[in-house]
């Protein structure tokens with residue numbers, strides 16, 4: 196059958212005034228909406244910087260494998276991104292290395308919930324408390340944030356862009372812990388406010404967007420080179436704004452998210468056997484003791500191949516069979532085009548190995564059990580052929 200299962204992305208919800216907006220983090224955080232997740236992250240960095248006015252060249256620690264938007268968000272505030280390696284075979288930051296690279300100039304640490312797998316906020320928050328740093332949870336790839344259960348992060352970032360857990364075709368949110376909210380008002384107020392209107396043009400855009408997610412349109416769209424679908428690009432952050440986001444849109448997005456099937460559990464079951472061939476499933480409770488709520492839909496399902504060659508073979512076979520499998524960022528941050536001039540080249544063996552072996556599989560609402568069986572068969576076959 197002609198068509199392709201898109202790698203990521205859920206349908207844009209219809210604003211629905213019947214569902215009241217209730218935010219699980221409201222007791223601990225003040226919520227401020229922004230133009231995008233990157234903008235929210237940049238404001239978070241600005242707040243962290245403002246609370247240490249004595250620091251001349253503020254440094255922000257981020258993982259060496261990750262979204263280049265982290266770099267843009269920090270640079271936009273005149274900060275310096277400082278990279279830290281990942282633990283072996285894991286999306287988690289190497290916490291011993293985090294402690295080592297903290298300097299008097301460090302103002303914040305950004306922990307990222309990778310593809311919906313919660314980062315170890317308890318470990319990171321202990322480091323931050325010991326060294327008087329701000330902990331920022333980047334929950335752009337996870338909903339709800341880890342901190343909505345346990346308010347460990349000082350600031351939390353969410354994204355409502357395409358390919359994020361709640362897709363509103365744009366927008367983001369910054370959650371500010373109530374203790375620091377008052378002191379952040381001046382910074383927040385310095386950014387202009389724009390309004391998201393869900394009128395007819397928005398509804399039309401939503402209609403087209405959702406239509407294009409089906410297998411046949413995606414298959415065709417992916418072949419259009421100038422669209423650059425699936426590419427990781429470094430972009431400078433040019434403008435930052437706050438956003439007036441209609442409550443009925445977000446509440447409907449949260450409701451739809453809650454109704455989504457827990458596809459990752461199917462994967463956990465179907466792919467378990469490939470671990471005997473040296474593959475590793477990420478985010479399973481046994482392998483990582485990830486903490487957080489295991490029953491939260493994942494953004495993509497992440498596995499590590501035994502080596503780079505098998506990863507690339509699996510990528511090719513899966514894509515040939517109509518599955519939008521992806522290597523995701525594919526490179527560590529210092530090797531992404533545009534970032535390499537900014538960050539100095541240092542070895543990050545954990546992150547480099549991770550980047551060379553990571554394979555992500557679709558985890559959205561259109562993945563069928565038969566797709567997962569097909570993927571499992573393809574990967575198992577590669578394992579056995581060896």
Ligand SMILES: *Cc1c(COP(=O)(O)O)cnc(C)c1O
Nearest residue numbers: 231232233262264335336354356
């Ligand atoms: C997508 C993403 C961002 C940026 O969000 P946008 O809304 O696209 O600006 C930040 N951090 C992570 C981890 C992301 O995946």
